[in-house]
Amino acid sequence: MALMPVSDALAAVLAGAEPLAEETIALDDAFHRVLARDVAARRTQPPQAMSAMDGYAVRASDVANVDTQLSVIGEVAAGRPFAGTVGAGEAVRIFTGGVVPDGADAVVIQEDTVAEGKRVTIKEAAIAGRHIRPAGVDFREGDVLLRKGTRLTERDLALAAGMNHPRLPIRRRPKVAILATGDELVMPGSTPGPGRIVYSNGYALHALARSEGAETIDLGVVADTLEATTAGIRRARESGADILLTTGGASVGDHDLVQQALKAEGISMSFWKIAMRPGKPMMHGHLGAMRVIGLPGNPVSSYVCGFLFAVPLIRALAGRAVIHHRRERAVLGRDLSANDMREDYLRARLEVRDDGTLVALPVNHQDSSLLANLAAAQVLVVRPPFAPKADAGAPCEVLRLPG
Numbered sequence: 001m002a003l004m005p006v007s008d009a010l011a012a013v014l015a016g017a018e019p020l021a022e023e024t025i026a027l028d029d030a031f032h033r034v035l036a037r038d039v040a041a042r043r044t045q046p047p048q049a050m051s052a053m054d055g056y057a058v059r060a061s062d063v064a065n066v067d068t069q070l071s072v073i074g075e076v077a078a079g080r081p082f083a084g085t086v087g088a089g090e091a092v093r094i095f096t097g098g099v100v101p102d103g104a105d106a107v108v109i110q111e112d113t114v115a116e117g118k119r120v121t122i123k124e125a126a127i128a129g130r131h132i133r134p135a136g137v138d139f140r141e142g143d144v145l146l147r148k149g150t151r152l153t154e155r156d157l158a159l160a161a162g163m164n165h166p167r168l169p170i171r172r173r174p175k176v177a178i179l180a181t182g183d184e185l186v187m188p189g190s191t192p193g194p195g196r197i198v199y200s201n202g203y204a205l206h207a208l209a210r211s212e213g214a215e216t217i218d219l220g221v222v223a224d225t226l227e228a229t230t231a232g233i234r235r236a237r238e239s240g241a242d243i244l245l246t247t248g249g250a251s252v253g254d255h256d257l258v259q260q261a262l263k264a265e266g267i268s269m270s271f272w273k274i275a276m277r278p279g280k281p282m283m284h285g286h287l288g289a290m291r292v293i294g295l296p297g298n299p300v301s302s303y304v305c306g307f308l309f310a311v312p313l314i315r316a317l318a319g320r321a322v323i324h325h326r327r328e329r330a331v332l333g334r335d336l337s338a339n340d341m342r343e344d345y346l347r348a349r350l351e352v353r354d355d356g357t358l359v360a361l362p363v364n365h366q367d368s369s370l371l372a373n374l375a376a377a378q379v380l381v382v383r384p385p386f387a388p389k390a391d392a393g394a395p396c397e398v399l400r401l402p403g
């Protein structure tokens with residue numbers, strides 16, 4: 001198979017990726033979940049005109065001049081409205097959040113008054129509407145304020161509560177199983193023997209998937225045998241995973257068995273090998289209902305492909321309205337040589353100039369095994385295939401990595 005352009009590969013990964021089933025959950029559990037439907041207000045907020053201050057509800061026409069004396073005919077506190085009507089020459093003691101009584105059209109703050117028993121002297125003139133929050137100033141019943149596909153923030157939860165929704169319709173979380181391959185891998189904290197490598201890819205992939213709202217299933221590390229790899233793939237299917245991410249064993253070596261095992265299990269492959277650096281040997285296909293992304297083993301390749309392909313896929317299954325990473329304009333912080341046929345994703349540090357210009361400084365060593373450079377990078381500079389040589393200061397496009 002020829003190397004597939006990155007955009008075609010992404011389209012293939014996302015093909016047919018529809019939001020998962022709808023569920024209804026308590027508001028308390030809805031933080032960062034994705035709304036399955038538009039949500040409208042079930043009430044008008046505030047339901048009636050309310051005072052924004054502690055003071056006196058008055059008729060503005062009565063207090064156009066200062067030093068007016070009014071008789072205080074009652075009191076209203078939050079949640080305890082006043083039943084009567086404010087007539088000419090009258091006022092009602094009111095507290096913040098109290099319903100403005102009939103007849104009154106302004107509130108004078110108590111600092112601008114002098115109270116003596118049942119009378120109050122108004123020391124500041126007031127105009128109609130002063131310190132009053134009109135009914136519906138926040139929202140009205142039926143207003144659609146939360147949209148389908150939104151990943152709910154903490155502010156959205158407060159709004160949903162204010163709109164009187166104790167539960168919300170959301171989408172099931174995608175289940176992402178992660179399977180690593182490689183005889184050489186040992187767990188962090190052990191004493192690696194000769195030629196051994198400490199397992200790292202899964203840590204980044206689990207965290208990345210979880211931060212996108214997925215539930216992750218850790219299938220551990222399997223040895224480089226067809227039997228062990230096949231057993232791992234079967235465990236993924238049994239776990240009900242929507243997505244299987246494998247890492248390693250994706251290339252052409254004698255010990256790269258992932259594709260062979262997937263084929264033996266009946267995968268319908270959509271591609272293997274993309275015109276991208278890092279990440280050339282990535283593969284993708286469907287194994288029944290499970291979507292499989294075979295990530296390369298090199299740690300940077302595994303992460304960058306997970307970021308570029310698995311993240312939009314997770315978002316699509318999660319029902320997010322916006323699934324794509326946003327590209328930003330920046331300028332290069334150093335010269336770059338001409339590119340070959342692979343689209344490059346260069347790890348780069350990001351600086352912001354005083355005028356707001358983003359400067360992307362690609363790290364010197366772009367080898368796909370370098371974890372330290374990956375961790376130090378804040379962005380990926382995207383260089384299209386056959387991009388000509390570019391000097392420092394030339395415009396470029398960057399993708400921000402999660403902070």
Ligand SMILES: Nc1nc2c(c(=O)[nH]1)N[C@H]1C(S)=C(S)[C@@H](COP(=O)(O)OP(=O)(O)OC[C@H]3O[C@@H](n4cnc5c(N)ncnc54)[C@H](O)[C@@H]3O)O[C@H]1N2
Nearest residue numbers: 180197198199200201248249250251256280296297298301
């Ligand atoms: N003859 C060719 N050789 C290679 C090609 C090629 O086109 N022709 N492609 C190269 C590219 S590009 C990549 S990327 C790698 C990817 O190969 P694999 O997916 O088969 O990866 P492995 O060989 O299994 O591992 C590569 C490297 O990464 C380390 N690794 C693997 N898994 C983990 C893990 N979970 N945590 C940490 N490190 C891991 C592994 O030890 C190897 O050092 O192939 C090139 N070769």
Ligand code: MOO
Nearest residue numbers: 278279280301368
């Ligand atoms: O594409 Mo590999 O991922 O360059 O090292």
